[in-house]
Amino acid sequence: MVSRVIPVAPFDLVIFGGTGDLARRKILPGLFRRFCAGQIPPESRIIGAARSELDDAGFRESIREALHEFAASKAGDPDAVQDFLDHLYYVAVDATGSNGWTQLKELMRDDDEGYVRAFYFSVGPSLFGPLAEGLRNHGLAHRETRIVVEKPFGHDLETARALNEELAQHFHEDQIYRIDHYLGKETVQNLMAVRFGNMLFEPLWNAQYVDHIQITVAETVGVGGRGSYYDNSGAMRDMVQNHLMQLLCLIAMEPPAKFDADAVRDEKLKVIRALDPVDPDQIVRGQYTSDGKMSSYREDAENPVSKTESYIALKSYISNWRWANTPFYLRTGKRLNARASEIAVVFKETPHSIFGIDSGRHRNVLSIRLQPDEGMTLGVTIKEPGPGGMRLLDVPLDMSFADALGPEAEEVTDAYERLIMDVIRGNQTLFMRGDEVEAAWAWTDPLIEGWERRGDSPKPYDAGSVGPDDAAFLINRDGRRWRVLK
Structure with a gap:
């Protein structure tokens, strides 16, 4: 091809x-x-x-x-x-x-x-x-x-609003391209193609059939030379308010009337405005410590008393008809055990199993991988080969760009390449609008103000681990499990 x-x-x-x-x-x-x-x-x-x-x-x-x-x-x-x-x-x-x-x-x-x-x-x-x-x-x-x-498009709602007003003094909104390189990734755009170009998925893309959704952006690197910036930002400002928020919007938004910039961004804005506030007990913040080989966050940030989070996990809900009571679990962190970015749509179990309790519990999962190997996997349940009764087995239907495109996979356009070319074309579909940025800060600011007011400290976790133990408890108490990072 x-x-x-x-x-x-x-x-x-x-x-x-x-x-x-x-x-x-x-x-x-x-x-x-x-x-x-x-x-x-x-x-x-x-x-x-x-x-x-x-x-x-x-x-x-x-x-x-x-x-x-x-x-x-x-x-x-x-x-x-x-x-x-x-x-x-x-x-x-x-x-x-x-x-x-x-x-x-x-x-x-x-x-x-x-x-x-x-x-x-x-x-x-x-x-x-x-x-x-x-x-x-x-x-x-x-x-x-x-x-x-x-990015960053401001440090909070007040500064984001001031920045928007400052740019608006000299340029119209349709001249301003706020770039988030995550939106330029091939798989992110394929997410829209899978949702809105296939009759197979869109009818199931709602609370009736989806049990929950996980969005993960995990990094193996620490804050490195960005210590002074990051210590004034943290994982919430650096990743959740922009990257993860954008992925959440694309997963959750309603079908736009047409595929153009304002139609897509209007639907994304509706998602952000429908996000419920997050209770303190639904947020886990973490900070990596030294494992004896890698330095700690405080050493990297050169701040021995820092309370800035290098990891955050949270559970949120979207108050609309499509997603009522469907939890969205978000997590991101540095110095974790794997470099992986994934959106996992976990479907509900069948309402009744005809195969008995010995067949086990099985759920279809659509995994959209953003890195390191871009692609998608749909988990389906089949019969385990061989005699001995009806034993069920989950197997992946895998589509990675490396396998599907062969040598041409190397030619898949980098996110920055695509986005810069979109700027030249005058196509703002994959860029954030000013009101979208402000709405994201309006949701984020109360969460940050809450833990700062309470004086909460992030939970320690070993560098090279999966994150703080409390993050596992956040999802385990709901009878669910985080996807394994690999």
Whole structure:
């Protein structure tokens, strides 16, 4: 099977923070892969902008090294690398001052030449406002200009609202692309295809047939060099409020009237607003400790008295007709025993078993894997082969991209590649809207304020384990079990 690559319109893309880690690891290698795939028109230009005093040659050489490190499968072709680098330019710009803006404007092509103009804010959120203002004040923004902003979208509802208002002073909502790379993953989008493109699943996608849903994002790494940021954030702000919330919305939302940006985001917003508050006894926070080989969270964060959670598990309900009384279990953490991201839809048992108690308990489970190997598995119950009566066995119907696509699985587009191309196309379907961000914070803030007011401390768990014991009790007391991480 050969995927069809549709070129985008010619564009000028300016990456503020073009010398930073995200640009080197994800953004520019992703653009290089799209260039090799023939999706980027030859007239397009990519302009790095940062405070560092570099010229075009110096910037191109630094990106050459990044391509060999982070896009090695394509960087073996020196002609392709050089051709891509020839489309790169650099301007030293002071985001909060006046230096460099005139040079950047001179480099940009005129508005009437028909090129898409996009600006990627690969910088800290404190610079979003000054950059937006700088673009407007220096005549770099027009009605068709698009800006891309990275998370975090605020620290709480108040700061998120202020950030939205600040950006809205200079750009319309349909020009702002709030990027969450989880939404660009192939499997996340396949989730919508499975739900709304197959008669098999959608009639069963409700409280009548679904027992519960688990959403897991587990990491084996610690906070590493992000200690100071993470200690001011924690797992709730860093992962639940955005990544897990978005996955929850896609799993739970009603079918949109059509597959376009506002129709999809309207339905996601309804889910967030229907989320019940979470009682304190339905939340477990954890913090990893040293196992003798790996350091503890407090050592990594350089804060010996930190009460910040590196792990969180919670149970929530959605108060609407589709999901009434169906629990959603969410968990995410660092320094766990496996790196795995999964959405598991656990269906109810059959109302009556004709095979007797010896056949055991069996449930169908649809597992949507986001990492490390993207794909889906549907567990079905069959008869165990051989004589000796009707013994039942659960077996997987497995669809992984590696098996289904063969060698072409390597060509599955990275999340950043897809999302950046969507920016150029002007497609906001996979990007968060301002009211969606604020609604997520409105649900999250009371939970954080609650444990801060009570002075709760996170439960310790060994680095390399499955998390704190209390997280197992959270789901076990309901007669359920967490899915095994592997």
